[in-house]
Amino acid sequence: MELNGVLAPLPTPLTDDGSAISEIRLLRLLRKLVELGVWGYVACGEVGEVGAISYAERKTVVEILLRNPAASPQVVVNVSTLSTVASLDLAQHAARHGAKACVLMPPYYWTFTTEEHFNFFRVIAQYAGLPVIVVDPQGLLDAELMDRL
Secondary structure, eight states, X not given: OOOOSOEEEOOOOBOTTSSSBOHHHHHHHHHHHHXXXXXXXXXXXXXXXTTTXXXXXXXXXXXXXXXXXXXXXXXXXXXXXXOHHHHHHHHHHHHHTTOSEEEEOOOOSSOOOHHHHHHHHHHHHHHSSSOEEEOOTTOOSXXXXXXXX
């Protein structure tokens, strides 16, 4: 995997009433970022309303991004969820649509053993069809696990 240049975290623009993803606003944002020299995007991350939009809406954002010629081939998709199955589904969807990699953080709700965390990441990495970038903003993973990953 090779990522180059600036990767911008994308907000997820919604329609005025907040009921749907605004494809027009997302495409306008992409055009502006290309003008500014951005070489890639991180979709559905923290600034992308990931906690407030559904899995289907997250998939819609990915589809809009990756079918648009203004989007570079360097699209990284946050697939973090509280569920191995849901994260794997989002990762496989991103892979099918041409994402370059996925970002995955450990489930933060409940307490997991080191082995449970390892298996969570192993399953996603094994079956996603994409490189997995592990992030741990809450410090849930110990050094031994990070070395194993």
